[in-house]
Amino acid sequence: MPRRPPPLDDFDHRLLALLQRDATATLTALGDAVGLSPSAVQRRISRYRSSGLMRQVAVLDPAALDCTLAAVWVTMERESAQRHTAFRTRMREAPEVQQCYELAGEWDYLVLVATTGVAHCRQVVDRLFLDEGNIRRYDTHLVFDVVKHGLELPTPAIRAGVTP
Amino acid sequence: MPRRPPPLDDFDHRLLALLQRDATATLTALGDAVGLSPSAVQRRISRYRSSGLMRQVAVLDPAALDCTLAAVWVTMERESAQRHTAFRTRMREAPEVQQCYELAGEWDYLVLVATTGVAHCRQVVDRLFLDEGNIRRYDTHLVFDVVKHGLELPTPAIRAGVTP
DNA sequence: TATGAAATTCCCTAAAC
DNA sequence: GTTTAGGGAATTTCATA
Numbered sequence: 001m002p003r004r005p006p007p008l009d010d011f012d013h014r015l016l017a018l019l020q021r022d023a024t025a026t027l028t029a030l031g032d033a034v035g036l037s038p039s040a041v042q043r044r045i046s047r048y049r050s051s052g053l054m055r056q057v058a059v060l061d062p063a064a065l066d067c068t069l070a071a072v073w074v075t076m077e078r079e080s081a082q083r084h085t086a087f088r089t090r091m092r093e094a095p096e097v098q099q100c101y102e103l104a105g106e107w108d109y110l111v112l113v114a115t116t117g118v119a120h121c122r123q124v125v126d127r128l129f130l131d132e133g134n135i136r137r138y139d140t141h142l143v144f145d146v147v148k149h150g151l152e153l154p155t156p157a158i159r160a161g162v163t164p
Numbered sequence: 165m166p167r168r169p170p171p172l173d174d175f176d177h178r179l180l181a182l183l184q185r186d187a188t189a190t191l192t193a194l195g196d197a198v199g200l201s202p203s204a205v206q207r208r209i210s211r212y213r214s215s216g217l218m219r220q221v222a223v224l225d226p227a228a229l230d231c232t233l234a235a236v237w238v239t240m241e242r243e244s245a246q247r248h249t250a251f252r253t254r255m256r257e258a259p260e261v262q263q264c265y266e267l268a269g270e271w272d273y274l275v276l277v278a279t280t281g282v283a284h285c286r287q288v289v290d291r292l293f294l295d296e297g298n299i300r301r302y303d304t305h306l307v308f309d310v311v312k313h314g315l316e317l318p319t320p321a322i323r324a325g326v327t328p
Numbered sequence: 329t330a331t332g333a334a335a336t337t338c339c340c341t342a343a344a345c
Numbered sequence: 346g347t348t349t350a351g352g353g354a355a356t357t358t359c360a361t362a
Contacts, residue, residue: 019222056220060218060315100312103305144265151224153226203341
């Protein structure tokens, strides 16, 4: 039941900054860090979850699983809303697509693909982009090395410097 | 203390697939899903954590926080290992850099930047790429819309289709 | 409306086997 | 790997400002 997200105060920003780095912290520890009781922290966190603002996931080390990552930039054939919708649905449904961003400028989309090897990667990219008529051009770039890995978003608390 | 990751069996693959989607699942629920006792699940999970294979984080919805994302592709001036090391350290240390990948081909790096607005974004990109002598060229692409968002890596269990 | 404190329930953890 | 037992955390309730 995703309700609409409520406005966030300073407590929220600081909690979200901490949770983005480590979601295993206890309510007591979080409360001590921000100056709130465990109950208050608990209430706020369940609000984040039910509003759809936050979800908690495990992030795996790509190097440890030696999977093949690739970045693909894509330009569509025509500026048709219909075709964009179909493309986006395909991206969301493909399990190998990690991330997909619509871009400003000459390239319409950036797509990050995670596969189990170069052969699998080629197969997935062909299926997703080659066998589709509404794609004008796409460039596949294999990832040699992951330098930094995460999805942290900036909050006022992060800007102010909560970093340990 | 990060020990070296042990080889993974089918139980591990299935657990990791589930945890990548929802890290709040209880040990009992995970155990029921894969056919293991909660204690066995617990031991495996602590192994993932201590080996550095897995970390648990909160992922926030970029739309809800209306932050500005940008993708930057970068080509270095010369193929000097030293300069690459310095660049990578800078990427890792910059809080606005979400992800950084070294690429094969004409572009050396893909960098994903998360900022609080276009002004902040321009400032960050200038600081990270413009004011640096060893960068030959970089292209900044503002993100219009986030179509898909995640860091899920493929495991044999995911390929086999654990998806609900 | 949101907080803090107490009470309950449930889960995580670490034994033992 | 499973079962057991204990401590600890998450969750609910309640009184309050």
